[in-house]
Amino acid sequence: MCWVQLFWAQGAAPLTMQFQLYDQAQPLPPRTWVALPEGARARIDVCKIYLSGFAYADAQGEQLLTQPQAVLVDFFTPETTQLQLPIPPANCQHLILTQGITPALNDAGIGEGPLDPAKGMYWTWETGYIHCKIEGQWQQHGRTTPFTLHLGGFLPPLQSAQRMEWPLPSSNGVWHTTLDLHPLLLALLHQPKRDLMSPSAAAVALSQTLAQCWRVR
Amino acid sequence: MLARSLKVLGVGLMAVLCLSFDPAWTNPYDDIPASWPKPLYAFANNPLTPNKVLLGRMLFYDPILSRNGQVSCAACHAPHTAFAHTDHKLSHGIDDQIGTRNAPALQNLAWQPYYMWDGAVHHLDAQALAPLTHPKEMGETLPNALRKLRQSPKYTTAFAQAWGDTLINASRMLKSLSQFMLTLVSTQSKFDKIQSKVPGYAFSPAEAHGYALFQQHCAHCHPAPLFTTYQFENNGLQPDSLLQDRGRQAISQRKADAYRFKVPSLRNVEVTAPYMHDGRYPNLAMVLYHYTHNLHASVTLSKALRKPIRLSETDKADVIAFLTTLTDDTFLRNPNFQYPRQALLGRP
Numbered sequence: 309m310c311w312v313q314l315f316w317a318q319g320a321a322p323l324t325m326q327f328q329l330y331d332q333a334q335p336l337p338p339r340t341w342v343a344l345p346e347g348a349r350a351r352i353d354v355c356k357i358y359l360s361g362f363a364y365a366d367a368q369g370e371q372l373l374t375q376p377q378a379v380l381v382d383f384f385t386p387e388t389t390q391l392q393l394p395i396p397p398a399n400c401q402h403l404i405l406t407q408g409i410t411p412a413l414n415d416a417g418i419g420e421g422p423l424d425p426a427k428g429m430y431w432t433w434e435t436g437y438i439h440c441k442i443e444g445q446w447q448q449h450g451r452t453t454p455f456t457l458h459l460g461g462f463l464p465p466l467q468s469a470q471r472m473e474w475p476l477p478s479s480n481g482v483w484h485t486t487l488d489l490h491p492l493l494l495a496l497l498h499q500p501k502r503d504l505m506s507p508s509a510a511a512v513a514l515s516q517t518l519a520q521c522w523r524v525r
Numbered sequence: 526m527l528a529r530s531l532k533v534l535g536v537g538l539m540a541v542l543c544l545s546f547d548p549a550w551t552n553p554y555d556d557i558p559a560s561w562p563k564p565l566y567a568f569a570n571n572p573l574t575p576n577k578v579l580l581g582r583m584l585f586y587d588p589i590l591s592r593n594g595q596v597s598c599a600a601c602h603a604p605h606t607a608f609a610h611t612d613h614k615l616s617h618g619i620d621d622q623i624g625t626r627n628a629p630a631l632q633n634l635a636w637q638p639y640y641m642w643d644g645a646v647h648h649l650d651a652q653a654l655a656p657l658t659h660p661k662e663m664g665e666t667l668p669n670a671l672r673k674l675r676q677s678p679k680y681t682t683a684f685a686q687a688w689g690d691t692l693i694n695a696s697r698m699l700k701s702l703s704q705f706m707l708t709l710v711s712t713q714s715k716f717d718k719i720q721s722k723v724p725g726y727a728f729s730p731a732e733a734h735g736y737a738l739f740q741q742h743c744a745h746c747h748p749a750p751l752f753t754t755y756q757f758e759n760n761g762l763q764p765d766s767l768l769q770d771r772g773r774q775a776i777s778q779r780k781a782d783a784y785r786f787k788v789p790s791l792r793n794v795e796v797t798a799p800y801m802h803d804g805r806y807p808n809l810a811m812v813l814y815h816y817t818h819n820l821h822a823s824v825t826l827s828k829a830l831r832k833p834i835r836l837s838e839t840d841k842a843d844v845i846a847f848l849t850t851l852t853d854d855t856f857l858r859n860p861n862f863q864y865p866r867q868a869l870l871g872r873p
């Protein structure tokens with residue numbers, strides 16, 4: 309299995325972060341229907357999310373080890389769901405990272421590897437990386453319709469990348485990192501529009517909801 | 526056997542020679558006037574090299590990047606008009622489809638903070654993706670464009686010469702295009718020569734009067750040396766009810782940006798007709814008529830235009846006389862900017 313690797317200049321043996329999609333504390337395989345309130349159901353066909361701007365930080369928030377590169381986690385492609393990280397320095401307490409592409413990376417232009425625009429995660433008509441793509445089907449009121457969330461945007465106030473700060477697990481080894489989409493699907497339940505494909509206030513709000521869906525065990 | 530090997534070697538050598546850059550190539554940024562601001566483009570991430578510039582020039586002129594192999598970047602950006610699109614109010618692309626704006630001039634791009642009339646593109650390396658993938662422009666997908674380049678022996682050689690190996694990917698393709706576009710530097714107009722005090726160059730009385738009027742009425746948005754601020758302004762055009770183009774507002778989604786478009790540079794403005802984002806004015810006389818008699822009042826109208834501009838017909842003629850001093854014939858006729866016949870066709 310290929311692992312996505314981020315190499316810091318320092319750090320000894322790397323640690324492994326393993327990503328998995330969940331719904332209500334249960335693993336969520338691709339194209340599996342999940343029940344929602346009001347008789348609605350949803351299934352996820354695509355879930356790709358950029359993570360970037362990695363840094364370890366101490367209790368005061370000082371960043372001790374940084375890695376500006378980005379990875380593209382495609383939850384339904386196993387090769388991209390494991391990420392190697394260096395062992396954090398002893399006094400580190402948090403992993404800081406960005407859900408999406410940091411403004412600095414975006415401002416640098418066109419990248420390679422995970423940032424290759426041929427991966428389809430780039431808006432050409434209003435340039436900038438798409439922070440995440442979540443696509444699937446939605447069933448409600450007897451109708452099945454596709455939904456498309458392409459969440460991006462770099463210009464304030466529609467900047468939708470989300471800085472996150474995760475406490476480091478007490479033990480090293482494999483960090484099981486889950487993304488439980490249930491809160492996002494609940495937010496979509498009352499969303500007047502489930503196709504978001506350009507920067508918008510709704511995209512910012514959903515990005516903020518999505519950032520609350522991560523858990524590290 | 527030996528003869529065949531020599532023949533193969535000869536063909537290979539010919540291919541290499543055909544793709545070699547002009548030995549007289551010089552970095553245009555070595556000659557930028559000292560009074561100019563520092564370019565914004567991060568050259569450290571994409572240093573200009575002759576072979577990358579040549580590769581970018583090939584890509585710029587080659588319709589291979591379009592879906593049907595008939596539309597190149599140069600289809601809308603012709604060198605003799607400062608890479609603007611003349612003869613059409615609205616630029617047209619693949620299958621003769623008409624777009625919604627007039628393709629702007631390409632010059633001094635390293636100083637631009639963003640691209641397109643509404644600033645939708647934030648980095649030069651990303652700029653070419655927009656026309657390449659637009660269904661009304663080149664109508665191609667990025668993976669398809671890359672596949673065609675990888676299948677082309679000519680481009681395999683050109684990428685190897687430019688980048689050191691035969692890998693062809695989006696980053697290399699786009700950075701090569703940037704390299705060529707970055708060489709489109711216009712600093713040799715009559716105005717520049719007068720500013721640099723080159724012997725034998727001086728404004729005529731009409732040009733001098735036009736320059737004074739320009740400084741008074743136009744330089745707020747079009748200051749030297751770039752003759753633009755690259756800011757977004759509403760210059761008082763009556764909104765086109767058919768095009769419904771709200772300019773920068775479509776990007777920022779702020780009402781305050783309604784009908785604001787990026788201020789274009791006036792360098793080489795003599796040859797870049799038609800004017801305005803939708804090409805509505807065919808000549809400079811009509812542009813000046815607009816600013817003196819035809820401004821559409823709105824809440825986002827540029828502050829610089831809220832005070833009426835009064836110019837006599839003689840004044841207008843003199844302003845136009847001044848504007849023609851911004852024409853850079855060295856730029857318009859630069860052989861290094863023309864169709865790379867040798868590299869694309871293998872013959873002079």
